[in-house]
Amino acid sequence: DAGVIQSPRHEVTEMGQEVTLRCKPISGHDYLFWYRQTMMRGLELLIYFNNNVPIDDSGMPEDRFSAKMPNASFSTLKIQPSEPRDSAVYFCASSLAGGRTDTQYFGPGTRLTVL
Amino acid sequence: GNSVTQMEGPVTLSEEAFLTINCTYTATGYPSLFWYVQYPGEGLQLLLKATKADDKGSNKGFEATYRKETTSFHLEKGSVQVSDSAVYFCALIYAGGTSYGKLTFGQGTILTVHP
Numbered sequence: 001d002a003g004v005i006q007s008p009r010h011e012v013t014e015m016g017q018e019v020t021l022r023c024k025p026i027s028g029h030d031y032l033f034w035y036r037q038t039m040m041r042g043l044e045l046l047i048y049f050n051n052n053v054p055i056d057d058s059g060m061p062e063d064r065f066s067a068k069m070p071n072a073s074f075s076t077l078k079i080q081p082s083e084p085r086d087s088a089v090y091f092c093a094s095s096l097a098g099g100r101t102d103t104q105y106f107g108p109g110t111r112l113t114v115l
Numbered sequence: 116g117n118s119v120t121q122m123e124g125p126v127t128l129s130e131e132a133f134l135t136i137n138c139t140y141t142a143t144g145y146p147s148l149f150w151y152v153q154y155p156g157e158g159l160q161l162l163l164k165a166t167k168a169d170d171k172g173s174n175k176g177f178e179a180t181y182r183k184e185t186t187s188f189h190l191e192k193g194s195v196q197v198s199d200s201a202v203y204f205c206a207l208i209y210a211g212g213t214s215y216g217k218l219t220f221g222q223g224t225i226l227t228v229h230p
Binding site: 004031033035042043045048055056091093095098099100101102103104105106107108109 | 145146147149151157158159160161164166204208209216217218220221222223
């Protein structure tokens with residue numbers, strides 16, 4: 001079975017540019033999560049969706065960040081405009097259900113570098 | 116709020132040594148507890164989990180027991196291999212209130228195993 005797929009794997013951009021990260025969750029999973037990993041802050045949940053609907057975006061750092069899930073098999077995380085402090089690894093994860101016993105399966109991540 | 120504290124690393128061991136990585140948590144109610152592993156350049160993979168008190172999760176020779184009385188979930192392995200070199204994350208999910216379905220991670224512990 002295909003796992004969670006993320007693209008691109010690496011992204012290098014200049015400050016002020018728009019960045020779009022993409023995620024395809026595991027088929028049949030109803031929950032999708034976006035995380036950010038940095039040395040300073042570790043792993044942080046940015047936003048999560050249930051059945052394509054955003055449920056909790058309290059982790060999104062600023063209005064420059066936005067996420068969408070137009071259908072059950074695709075989600076995007078957009079940063080506009082990007083800043084150097086956005087440099088991090090961004091992970092997408094999905095789970096069958098969002099309960100306390102459900103395992104979240106992670107994609108390989110997108111390493112973003114903003115110059 | 117919910118939080119996870121891991122022992123600080125990095126941890127450096129020789130092959131076949133015994134491994135313990137300490138993890139304690141703070142949470143309201145009864146969370147599920149997880150250990151994830153991240154190999155270099157890859158996403159996070161679930162290593163093991165436990166969903167209620169006194170449960171023992173195990174996988175690939177790793178074990179951890181959910182200790183409610185000490186709010187701990189320490190990871191152990193009797194004989195480590197070079198291939199176990201990775202970053203290990205302790206995490207919890209508390210499915211209640213605004214924390215529903217959110218994975219809260221510890222800061223991660225880097226393990227290096229030498230031949």
